[in-house]
Amino acid sequence: MSARFADRVAIVTGAGRGIGAATAAAFAAEGGSVGVVDVDADVVDDVVGKITSAGGTALGCVCDVRDHEAVERTVASVVDAYGGLDVLVNNAGIQRYGTVESTSLTDWDDVIDINLKGQFLFARYAVPRMRARGGGAIVNVASVQAFATQQGVVAYSASKGAIVAMTKTMALDHAADRIRVNAIAPGSVRTPMLEWAAGKFVPDDPEGAIADWGSKHPLGEVITPDQVARLILFLASDDASAITGSTHAIDAGLLAKIGV
DSSP, X not given: OOOTTXXXXXXXXXXXXXXXXXXXXXXXXXXXXXXXXXXXXHHHXXXXXXXXXXXXXXXXXXXXXXXXXXXXXXXXHHHHHHSOOOEEEEOOOOOOOBOTTTSOHHHHHHHIIIIIIHHHHHHHHHHHHHHHTTOEEEEEEOOGGGTSOOTTBHHHHHHHHHHHHHHHHHHHHTGGGTEEEEEEEEOSBOSHHHHHHHHHHOTTOHHHHHHHXXXXXXXXXXXXXXXXXXXXXXXXXXXXXXXXXXXXXXXTTXXXXXXX
């Protein structure tokens, strides 16, 4: 295993499951010290335990990304533990279904606050820490639904489209600080969120639903969290030193098929 992130410190939000857990583990496996952030203490402990058992370095941080004081404390705790901050992966997110008529105000606020405001808050407190280190990298997790959507996901698609726009502005705002900011746009990824959706819409055959969704991607299957983690690590690494302000699809060809 390479050591691209030796002496680097990363924070990964939504790191208790799925893409976030795979990304935190991948950073640690490549020599990084990782702040594992999630709202669920049990999954934080589980991920940290797996990382440390494998010889990696990780700090568990229970945090609601909507709470600016909790976010500030979380960033400070990681910096205090490891001496600085080099990488932020804004991955925490939720999905709720509905149109503008049927989406409750609570669901709308939760999606926008967790998916979008949470990224804003973590970047707000991470940027000064990265500037103090002479630069860094931020990777924001968006979605293909920022570009091509479906019925009944108005809050989710709004949040993901805003992340793409925010990423571009952040990249321009902080280029002089040597802080690169990029986003990724995954297609269907085999995560607890996808499994929850399959159970919601096809309760009699959730596995069949996931296989069907995968078949709609040109490569013929859903994406794995480890595949997404590898893209995130590339964008966070010095290998991507000339890349900023862009969004990178990891969608098994879905957007190419749609024609976006």
